[in-house]
Amino acid sequence: MPAIDAPLILTLSLDKKSFDYFNALRQKHFPPERNYLDAHFTLFHHLPSAEYDAITATLAARAHAQPPLPMRVTGLQFLGRGVAFALEAPEAEALHRELQALWREQLTPQDQQRRRPHVTIQNKVTPAAARQLYEQLSASFQPFEATGTGLQLWAYRNGPWELLRSFAFGA
Structure with missing residues (x-):
């Protein structure tokens, strides 16, 4: 692997059905000029x-x-200027805390904090547009199950992310 000159981001991979659902909403509602990524569940930002x-x-x-x-x-x-889906993910949070403890001295203040697990489908819009989407989606929302299937390590490239490596659970 060549030298990497960018911060690394760690995400949790989602099962195909959940990923496809979140990603379709993100493609529809995220401002296209700012949407460099597919839907994702971030574990560490830097x-x-x-x-x-x-x-x-x-x-x-x-x-x-x-x-x-x-x-x-x-x-x-x-989110004020966007909308996300909230997740209850105790086992993912336990994994996050384990890695957080292991990497504590290398983490930014953002990554040292307690997290609120979520998948963002809209961001960087007007508060009115975000409120409208939030109310629209909330009106018909039904809780559902999702599955974390692995980890993905990315390089942050000042907007776009470059996938460096994937780690499937149990592989």
Whole structure:
């Protein structure tokens, strides 16, 4: 692997049905000029690229031993200038805390905080547009199950992300 000169982002892969659902909504409602990514569940926003080898070794070992993670999509979150789906994901949060403890000294303040698991489908719009979508989706929302199927490590490229490596759970 060539030297990586960008912060690393770690996301949780979602089962195909859930991913397709979230991604279709993101493609429809996220401003196209700002939508560089597919729908995603971020675990860490900024891991140090200098630690790429150690991080990938940890993730490969951890993912190998990890069965798929059950989650429940419980509702919508109004973000002020966007909308996200709220997730209850105790096992994913336990994995996050484990990695957080392992990497604590290397984490940014954002990644040291407690998280509110979510998948953003709209962001960077007017508050009125966000409120309208939030109310529209909330009116017919029914909780559903989703599954975390693995981990993905990305390089942040000042907007777009570059997928560096995927780690399937139990592989």
